[in-house]
Structures are given as C-alpha cells and as structure tokens.
Amino acid sequence: GENVExxxxxxxxxxxxxxxxxxxxxxxASNYFPWxxxxxxxxxxxxIDIRSNVGEKKDQRxxxxxxxxxxxxxxxxxxxxxxxxxxxxxxxxxxxxRFGAGTRLTVKP
Amino acid sequence: DAGVIQSPRHxxxxxxxxxxxxxxPISGHNSLFWYRQTxxxxxxxxxxxxxxxxxxxxxxxxxxxxxxxxNASFSTLKIxxxxxxxxxxxxxxxxxxxxSNQPQHxxxxxxxxxx
Numbered sequence: 081g082e083n084v085e086x087x088x089x090x091x092x093x094x095x096x097x098x099x100x101x102x103x104x105x106x107x108x109a110s111n112y113f114p115w116x117x118x119x120x121x122x123x124x125x126x127x128i129d130i131r132s133n134v135g136e137k138k139d140q141r142x143x144x145x146x147x148x149x150x151x152x153x154x155x156x157x158x159x160x161x162x163x164x165x166x167x168x169x170x171x172x173x174x175x176x177x178r179f180g181a182g183t184r185l186t187v188k189p
Numbered sequence: 190d191a192g193v194i195q196s197p198r199h200x201x202x203x204x205x206x207x208x209x210x211x212x213x214p215i216s217g218h219n220s221l222f223w224y225r226q227t228x229x230x231x232x233x234x235x236x237x238x239x240x241x242x243x244x245x246x247x248x249x250x251x252x253x254x255x256x257x258x259x260n261a262s263f264s265t266l267k268i269x270x271x272x273x274x275x276x277x278x279x280x281x282x283x284x285x286x287x288x289s290n291q292p293q294h295x296x297x298x299x300x301x302x303x304x
Binding site for chain 2: 111112114116121122123124125126129131169173176177179181182
C-alpha cells in the first residue's frame with residue numbers, strides 16, 4: 081500500500097518569510113495529491129490539490145509542485161502571515177487516501 | 190452548503206459505556222469516511238462507505254467498533270463497550286465520486302474522552 085512521509089514535523093518562520101513542506105510517496109500509481117490545513121478544534125480543510133498530469137499549481141500565496149519521477153511533492157507558502165499557523169497534511173491517493181503525519185507551522189509576528 | 194456536520198462535538202463518558210457518534214455528509218456526496226486522530230498515530234482511516242455500502246472496514250480496530258449508513262444523509266460510528274484507549278478525535282468526511290481522486294470534505298470532529 082501507499083506510504084506517505086512528510087517533513088518537517090514542525091516549522092517556525094517569521095511573518096513575511098516563505099514556508100516549504102515536503103512529502104514523499106511510495107506508490108507510483110498515486111495520481112492525486114491534496115493538501116489540508118487543520119486549525120485548532122477544526123477538521124482538516126482542503127487548501128490546494130494537484131493531479132499527476134500537472135507539475136505545478138498556484139493559488140495566490142500557496143503553490144504545490146509535483147515530481148512524479150522522484151515521487152515527491154511540496155507545498156510552498158509565500159509571504160506568510162500569523163493566520164497561516166496551523167497543522168498541514170499532505171496526502172496521496174490511488175484508490176485510497178494516505179495522509180502524511182503533519183507539519184505544525186508557526187508564523188511569528 | 191452547510192458542510193459535513195458531526196455530533197456531538199464533545200463526549201465524555203466512563204469506560205464500558207456505549208458511545209454513538211453521528212455524521213451528516215454534504216448533500217450529493219456519495220462517499221463517506223470515518224477517521225480517528227491521535228497524537229501518536231495521526232489520522233487513521235477506520236471505514237468508508239460508497240452509496241451507503243461499507244467498502245473498506247480494514248481500519249476498524251476491533252469488534253467493539255461498528256459503523257452504519259442507513260441512508261445517504263446519515264451515518265453513525267458506535268463503540269461498545271468503550272475503553273480509555275478509544276479517546277481521540279473522530280472525524281467524518283464526505284466526497285463526491287467513487288472514493289478516489291476527489292477531495293474529501295471534513296467535519297469539525299467529535300472529541301471523545303473515555304474515563
């Protein structure tokens with residue numbers, strides 16, 4: 081089955097800096113990669129996703145890149161703000177969805 | 190769109206008691222998922238339904254756990270008897286499609302504490 085590894089487990093950045101979270105997956109047949117943001121007391125919320133026929137996708141300050149050959153994908157947040165502080169999860173899907181262990185991002189004002 | 194609705198938001202009960210968690214998926218979504226989240230194990234898929242039929246229950250930890258989906262707008266996850274190690278946040282998610290290659294939409298979870 082699919083195995084998803086996510087790094088780092090914690091990340092602290094200064095407001096305005098960029099943040100990068102990386103994930104690797106094991107199943108080369110995985111073809112859909114969503115990213116979720118989970119705030120305290122809330123469920124994970126989809127923030128961006130990418131499919132295997134695309135190498136990069138951007139939505140305002142958030143971008144995701146996918147390298148199918150290396151089987152890794154990354155989340156990039158630019159111009160970070162304190163409200164970006166949350167736990168971020170990557171996932172890889174091939175028939176079933178496997179989550180990474182999560183990254184706790186703290187943006188210091 | 191009201192989103193996925195879970196109840197109760199919090200449940201505290203003594204070990205041995207029966208616990209029932211409820212979920213209303215987003216209207217029109219035909220796949221429903223139950224997850225458990227703990228610090229030690231992260232997000233674990235317990236079971237998922239497609240068109241009200243259980244498709245994969247391999248994540249259900251033991252026979253004390255059961256889930257039903259009597260219709261397209263309601264599902265329950267039941268633990269009987271409950272144990273302290275069942276304490277966790279339980280999430281329900283729904284998805285439009287056949288359970289693959291679509292984003293899942295999560296509810297805000299039920300925080301369960303078994304004393």
